Amino acid sequence: MSENSDPLLALRSAIKSRATITFSKDGAPVPSLASATHIDLSPSQSYARATPTRWKKSGSGNEGYTLDALYLVFQLQGASGGEYMKQARENGMTVGMVSITERKAVLDYLEGRISDHPSIIQEDAGKGDGSAPAGAATSPQKRRHYVPDAKDVQVVKRMRQNEVELEDRHTVLRGQKLNDFTNLRNIYADKLKKLKDASKTGAAVPAPPSPKARVQGAPIILVSSSPTALVTMYNVQRFLGESVFETSQEARANAGNNRPPELIHIYRKVDIPSNDGTTSMRQATRRYAVYDNAEKMPPDGWDRVVCVLTTGQAWQFRPYKWSEPRALFHHVKGMHVSWANDPPNPKIADWNVTEIKIDKNRRHVDKSTVAHFWRVWTTGWA
Structure with missing residues (x-):
């Protein structure tokens, strides 16, 4: 074909x-x-x-x-x-x-990494003569040895090649590679034996070392430095910290038209598992750092960046580690912030970003908007 x-x-x-x-x-x-x-x-x-x-x-x-x-x-x-x-x-x-x-x-x-797949229906798959032979005898005959038709053999081969094994929610999670954990079991067998011997003799069991944090320092959120951006260094503290949106112009006027700080810290209360070994939760305060200039971040800044707020303008990413939007939002979570009544922005269609819509007049929906912002990307941090 x-x-x-x-x-x-x-x-x-x-x-x-x-x-x-x-x-x-x-x-x-x-x-x-x-x-x-x-x-x-x-x-x-x-x-x-x-x-x-x-x-x-x-x-x-x-x-x-x-x-x-x-x-x-x-x-x-x-x-x-x-x-x-x-x-x-x-x-x-x-x-x-x-x-x-x-x-x-x-x-x-x-993309050409494989040339065929069992799910692809072949052009001539399923063709074959399934009609009954003419002139079939009606009287009982002596059973003859079955000789397969060459055409039927080819049809069956193609059917077997295109056969798809049905999967369910259990089989789809099974890996095809068999893992041998014998070495790991041998390592821990010796440790378990020592723990059992220590418990029998009443010796104190040393406490395991506390795990290191996955990221040293506060996670970083980058906002746009554009004066037309809805979320800037002027209003990000109140928007993400207090779940109340006010325009950058209003926030700047309330601050006395001062220059915004280079760094803003936002504190958010989260529920994390307790340390007592039970399933109960405890509340902790997590700190986030906000910048609008990537060059002001510390040397390890890009190892800590977890979210970028964009207006859809590609020039925002020029000083970034990944200046191409698709590459950037492959490594960090992207959020496109716009008014709720704005039409879709075609520039971000393939950027892999999440839309955050802010209503111009209904301030009572700000809380749900900010909750959606945190829920989208913070899973796994707490």
């Missing part, structure tokens, strides 16, 4: 050749897949986004994924599982998106 007539091969060829893939609606170009009806792989190749492909869905017979579902796997390759599903729904994929467990295989095929 030629690439011109097969959308799966055409998409793979366009991605491997790094061709510019665009979107259109009614023959006119549009900025994003969400508003498009067609995907233009080249000036001469345009497919409806819902065009079915030969990549078969798991557990759905011979129904294939649509072209836009496969393209979103490539476009959102750096996104986490939850972010991938969210972005897919925003691009119109309410159903039919590629499952989390199949993303890697689809991406490997589209």
Whole structure:
């Protein structure tokens, strides 16, 4: 089958050749897949986004994924599982998106790391003559030795090649590599023996050393230095610390029009597990450092940066360790802050950032907005 007539091969060829893939609606170009009806792989190749492909869905017979579902796997390759599903729904994929467990295989095929996959329906798969032979005898006959038809053998081979083993929530978590923990067991067997002997003799068991913190110093949040940014060094303290939003102009006026500090600390109370070995929780205060100038950070600053607030302007990242937005937001969490009634920003469509929407008038929703901000990326820090 030629690439011109097969959308799966055409998409793979366009991605491997790094061709510019665009979107259109009614023959006119549009900025994003969400508003498009067609995907233009080249000036001469345009497919409806819902065009079915030969990549078969798991557990759905011979129904294939649509072209836009496969393209979103490539476009959102750096996104986490939850972010991938969210972005897919925003691009119109309410159903039919590629499952989390199949993303890697689809991406490997589209980028040319593998040449085939069992889920790809072959062009001639399933063809064969299944009709009954003419002139079959109706009277009982002596049983003859069965001789398989050569055509049937080839069909069965192709069926076995395309066979997909069904997976459930248990088998999908099992690794294929067998790990041998014999060495580890031998190491701890000696330690356990010493502990048992010490308990029998009444000797004191030494306390284990306290684990080192994963990151030395406060986690860092970077905000934009743009005067048009909604969250700046003037109002970030009250917004993230007190869950109350006021514009930068208001905050600057309340501060006497002074220059903002180079560093602001925000303290937030979090629940962490108790040290008594039970499942109870205790409250602790966590400190975060906020900068709007990456060059003012300490030498180990980029090892501690956990979140970047952006207005969608790429110049903000020029002095950063990763000046390209896609590379930056592959390493740290990105937050795009805008007004709730602002239209979608096409520049950030493939930046892998989370939208933080601020209402201009309803201050009572600020608390839920800030809670969403902390919840999105702080899981695992406390």
